Amino acid sequence: MSGNFVKLVEVGPRDGLQNEPYTVPTSLKLDLIDRLGRTGLKVIESTSFVSDRAIPQMADAEDVIAGLKRRAGIRYPALVPNERGYDRARSVGVDEVALFTAASEAFNQHNINCTIEESLRRFAPVVHRARNDGVRVRGYVSTVLGCPYQGQVPIADVVRVAEALFEAGCEEISLGDTIGVGTPRKAAEMVRAVGASIPIAQLAVHFHDTYGQALANIMTCLDLGVRVVDSSVAGLGGCPYARGATGNVATEDVIYMLEGVGMETGIDLLEMARTGDWIAGELGRPRSRAGQAVLKRH
């Protein structure tokens, strides 16, 4: 079913920088994306066309996309929350978008002030237009293993939301443990349940390292056949629900583990470690574990 190749979706420039406490200059974002593009990555999620009132860190979305030095063979998707975001994204030539909803009713209410059903209904016209435009659509389901507002999230709700996104036309569904509370057994149960109705090749996993569990969770999901993993260079991104906490799993840590278990990513770990070291220095944040260790060895 699954080969040895794992596709990493780099989310540092979007999910990472969106959750860092400061706003990064556009030129630094473009430099980061360009350096990431030299590592061997094939997908770099680059920005988010959300309201700049909601997320001021992403107010320069048009400038980021317009300023990209696109490299052959690399995709640069952007997140769009609704039709207005889709229009903005398309106006600067975005050819792949990501949609975002949650498996937790309470999280949707707090975050986007609507029910899950309403959020899915809002997406329908975006997906419809994207398909007509030949634009690839990825769907994010967040809070798949826990919610900062309601606590437990029933697996049935994760399955229902993932299926809705998939049936609406999303080509890839990313299952996100937004607050990093998941552990391997629960991650496996959740992925198995979603995998019963959606081909495993079209699922991605998106873990945060808030409790240090991300790699253990990823390993368990690899064993189930998952071959798409979201990660963030240097672990960029905090957790908006626990200030100061560790954020996204670091791309360097993921690559190191994947190489160790005989998987291929096509990414140069040393180059990624250098990029992580550079951006961590620019932002004054801690280095990733594997990134730091790899650089000490060289």
Next chain:
Amino acid sequence: MSGNFVKLVEVGPRDGLQNEPYTVPTSLKLDLIDRLGRTGLKVIESTSFVSDRAIPQMADAEDVIAGLKRRAGIRYPALVPNERGYDRARSVGVDEVALFTAASEAFNQHNINCTIEESLRRFAPVVHRARNDGVRVRGYVSTVLGCPYQGQVPIADVVRVAEALFEAGCEEISLGDTIGVGTPRKAAEMVRAVGASIPIAQLAVHFHDTYGQALANIMTCLDLGVRVVDSSVAGLGGCPYARGATGNVATEDVIYMLEGVGMETGIDLLEMARTGDWIAGELGRPRSRAGQAVLKRH
């Protein structure tokens, strides 16, 4: 074969503080051990009777043991490198000791200036005396997944050293990835190989988080039936071969994962997180991931 209970061996006061760059006052060590004793831990490795020229951080070994406020049901083993260390340990009433060797020939040469065979021969009289004295002996095999001097370490060498310690009379063999380079598949191969001749119940795993791999490795070993895990509160301990790198896996991170996968440790995670937060503050070092996240939630 294996139940739901996982025994954690807390190595912070010994392996942790031994590899921190500064020497900690005896009173602080005793405070740390006392606080750890209130968390539900059953085994706290407390000090090492090594030469104070070799490891000045442990020069107060006698004072630490003499100053312990022993709690019922908790064991306080100490590391002894040779007969002289054994004599010192016994003189202050140590009733459980640990021996330390490596699976890597180059590491033994660099570290204790003898071959593996010689180090095993040195241990023989210690183990013999310990058995006569009714003293429990644990054996550490280090560099089981890689060596800072020779690189790769053949699994056959790990098996040979582990078997020798076991046959000499060690009741528990701790398999240590000293430089943290291991990944889950290699960890599993190594544990399977050692487990072919030593009962899995008598094996412990000892991972460092230098590359962030420790929890993923532990999870894989749990799946193989391992039920003894070494860890260090707050992740105390650097890596002497990579200054500044992350050291031992943090006890808080391990407990969080074990609870999440339905294992029992008998340890209060919140109390451990508070202890980790306190010692990290005292030493001016980073907090563990789960420890930090758990405290933010409370």
